[in-house]
Every structure is written in C-alpha cells, then in structure tokens.
Amino acid sequence: MIRGIEGKTFGFLTAIKNSHSHRNQRMWLCKCQCGKYVFIPVWNLINGHTKSCGCFKGMHIKIALKYSSNGYIMVRMPTHPKATRHGFVREHVLIAESILGRTLKGSEQIHHVDGNPSNNSFNNLVICPDMSFHKLLHIRQRAHDACGNPNWRKCRYCQKYDEQSNLYMYKEKPYGFHHACHNIIQNERYHLRKKGTVESRLRALQ
Numbered sequence: 001m002i003r004g005i006e007g008k009t010f011g012f013l014t015a016i017k018n019s020h021s022h023r024n025q026r027m028w029l030c031k032c033q034c035g036k037y038v039f040i041p042v043w044n045l046i047n048g049h050t051k052s053c054g055c056f057k058g059m060h061i062k063i064a065l066k067y068s069s070n071g072y073i074m075v076r077m078p079t080h081p082k083a084t085r086h087g088f089v090r091e092h093v094l095i096a097e098s099i100l101g102r103t104l105k106g107s108e109q110i111h112h113v114d115g116n117p118s119n120n121s122f123n124n125l126v127i128c129p130d131m132s133f134h135k136l137l138h139i140r141q142r143a144h145d146a147c148g149n150p151n152w153r154k155c156r157y158c159q160k161y162d163e164q165s166n167l168y169m170y171k172e173k174p175y176g177f178h179h180a181c182h183n184i185i186q187n188e189r190y191h192l193r194k195k196g197t198v199e200s201r202l203r204a205l206q
Contacts, residue, residue: 011051033122055098071117092120096127109134139174157181
C-alpha cells in the first residue's frame with residue numbers, strides 16, 4: 001500500500017486520503033485546483049499520468065516544466081501564441097485561460113495575490129485588464145504590507161506612508177511628498193548650491 005502522499009501535490013491534484021479499490025487499483029480522493037474532488041488511481045498520480053480532474057485536458061499540456069529566473073513556472077507548449085522562442089509559456093497564463101475559456105488578450109495581465117510567482121492556485125490569481133491595473137494592485141499591496149492601509153501612499157523624501165490628503169501627489173505617479181519634507185530638502189539644496197557658488201568664487205580669486 002502506498003503511504004505518505006497525503007497532502008502532496010501531483011500536477012494540479014492534491015492527495016487527500018486513501019479511499020477504496022477499483023478493478024484492483026487503489027483509489028485516492030484528490031482535490032483539483034479548480035475545486036473539484038475526484039478519485040484517482042494512486043499509480044496514475046505517482047507516475048504523472050493524471051495531472052488534473054480533466055479541466056486541463058483540452059489544453060494538451062506536455063509535462064515539461066521549468067522555473068524562470070524570476071520564479072515563474074514555465075510549461076512547454078510551442079504552439080501557444082504567448083510561447084517564448086524556446087517554446088515555453090508561463091503556467092499561470094495557461095491556468096487563467098482555462099478559467100476564462102479563451103486566450104488572454106494582449107493587454108491582460110495576471111496578478112499573484114500572495115506575491116509568490118510559483119503559487120498558481122486558482123484563488124491566488126487575479127486577471128487584470130491591463131498593466132496599469134496590475135501595477136495598482138502591487139502599489140496597494142505594498143502600502144498594506146507597510147502600514148496596514150492600501151489607500152495610503154509613500155512620501156518620496158521621508159519614505160513614510162500617509163493619507164493621500166496629507167501629501168502632494170504627482171500626476172500619474174503612485175507617490176507624493178509632504179510639504180514640510182519638500183521644504184527641508186529645498187532648503188538643503190539651496191544652501192549646498194550657495195556653498196558651491198561661494199567656493200567657486202574663492203577659487204577664482206586665488
């Protein structure tokens with residue numbers, strides 16, 4: 001009897017518990033990432049023959065995975081429109097397309113909620129209409145992690161988060177500055193320029 005696979009993931013399936021025998025095969029109750037529970041022969045899990053409940057069957061994914069330099073899981077699928085020149089596609093793109101039932105549009109982006117690019121579970125992916133929306137999610141996530149409020153923004157000078165009403169916000173920028181911080185910096189720059197001017201005049205007189 002196969003033991004020790006409880007909780008382990010095989011493709012998009014997570015082994016839950018040993019169940020029953022069917023045609024002399026030991027069946028395991030598994031949960032697919034799409035949320036469906038299925039019974040799978042244990043040897044099909046271990047040898048990689050079955051990777052999902054069937055929700056990814058139409059995608060004809062070849063079992064050839066690798067990790068990119070920035071942590072994304074890549075799946076070999078040379079015929080996909082978003083494939084690299086080496087024939088690999090990011091796994092989260094394929095999963096998002098299986099949810100939508102179509103290929104992603106050119107402007108659409110995929111956001112990982114927990115910031116882990118290799119966690120491609122269904123509840124960790126957000127489909128963004130464009131890059132600007134994707135960037136906004138990252139900005140709000142950084143603000144939430146830093147101060148607990150996703151609506152606050154960072155002062156470019158003191159690097160502290162504050163309400164946007166207390167900051168002068170740049171147009172089309174995710175940050176601004178406190179007027180007090182701005183005045184301090186401007187005064188420092190003024191004195192540095194003035195000091196440089198005086199020193200240059202003294203060198204000219206020598």
